[in-house]
Amino acid sequence: MLKQLLGVIDAAANHEDLQELLLHRPVAALPFAGRYRLIDFALSSMVNSGIGSVAVFPRGSYRSLMDHLGSGKNWDLNRKRDGLFFFPPMEVKDNDFRGTGCFAHFAENLDFFYRSTQEYTLVSNSYTVINDDLRTMLDTHQKYGCDITEVYKNGKALNIYLLKTSLLIDLIENREDTGYRSLDDVIDDFSSPYTSCRFEYKGYAEQVDSIKSYYKISMDLLNPTVWHTLFKKEQPVFTKVKDEPPSHYYKGSSVKRALLANGCKVRGEVENSIISRGVSIGQEAIIRNSIIMQKSQIGENCILESVILDKDVKVEPGTILIGSPQNPIVIGKGSVVQPTAAKASSLLAL
Known part of the structure; x- marks a missing residue:
């Protein structure tokens, strides 16, 4: 069933309250939990849910992110068909990067969406620490006939979206007429013609958007209950492998x-x-x-x-x-x- 899903990770976020740690890297490449990067959680969630085609859309200072992801081998995405794709922006204006899923950035790579055979697209930011099960989300989306489904945790939007690939293409192509610059804009418009649904996620999910939140969420991992809720044996979080001796x-x-x-x-x-x-x-x-x-x-x-x-x-x-x-x-x-x-x-x- 999940072969119907295309994965898209928006790695263009630039949180001002994290700037002390983002001078040489994007937030997606921010080290976390000793041996991971923040993007590992969105990417591993997609791979563990059977998604075999994932596109990453970074912004600036993305060299460290490219080095971390490589060919996608550590996530089993170094494939002849589908796999991992990396699409830096070329001529996108800074004010177009507003919210999750910059349509102007996607438009530069519209052929990628045209060629994709997956009926649905999951669009995620790169700074949410989550290890989720996408199958339930897709079931809910189809059951209630939603146009766009957004993930929530305890009533807070996580800026993770599910929609048909054809609808995403339509939103990208008609962005000048609608005025929508991102998926956040579509959801925030109460007069939008699209049916939006909420998917309440029951597991662990936190967003890193400031030094304070980065510190707190990191310290929370020292609680064994939190650690085992996020890092599940049956659904591991993958990362770049480095061969080093034990401590x-x-x-x-x-x-x-x-x-x-x-x-x-x-x-x-x-x-x-x-x-x-x-x-x-x-x-x-x-x-x-x-x-x-x-x-x-x-x-x-x-x-x-x-x-x-x-x-x-x-x-x-x-x-x-x-x-x-x-x-x-x-x-x-x-x-x-x-x-x-x-x-x-x-x-x-x-």
Whole structure:
């Protein structure tokens, strides 16, 4: 049944409240949960539901996203027929990128939709952390004769849509006449001629659209109930595979209530934190309530609390960084943090 579905991921979102983490990447490529990127959740949900043709529509700074997705092999989408497609924009104006599913962006690749044989199209954003079952959604859509079905969680719209491919093509082609720039516009227009339905999703679903939400949702994963609700054995979340050795916990180290990816070297103390691949933590260092991204190096006798370190950050020995859950300290990719600068940052956070 799900061979009727075409997958489309809108990876063009650019949340202002996330800019500190989006200087070198789109939100779709934002590292999450130690070894994943945000796009992995929408993409894995589609693949686990039997969708074999997925198109990704990014915007700017998409090199890291291309590197992550590659040929689609890790999602079984490197196929001769259908598979993974990547469509960067060419001449789309900035003000056309409003809402989920930019019709002007889709119009540049209209031939892709014409060639698709799937009767229905699922359009998803790239920043919703969800591991859903699309079969029930399609059943509901067909049962009630809906034109467009949108996914909701606890009454909140998740900007994930299901509609016939022919209707999507019609909306793209007639965007100048209707004034609709995206699927959000269609749903928000109460005078729209289309029948819209709500699909209330029962599982775990959260949207990352700010530093605060990114930090909170990441910390929620340390709750085993939340983790097992999102990461299901029968419906895994796929990501780019990297061959690295297991993490090494040296004598005297301590790790409590934390997620650690492979390739880490831990000599200090880690508590209630998420540590990505290849991170080095020095002796007597203390990491609490923090998110440490790939290949960051934390020196000896450092104290980090409520901190988000982007990739490849080097924290010099003796540095103290103390933020708060409401206002975590964010250190940009590739930064070198000296003890004197760190004390000023800690005071500002307080």
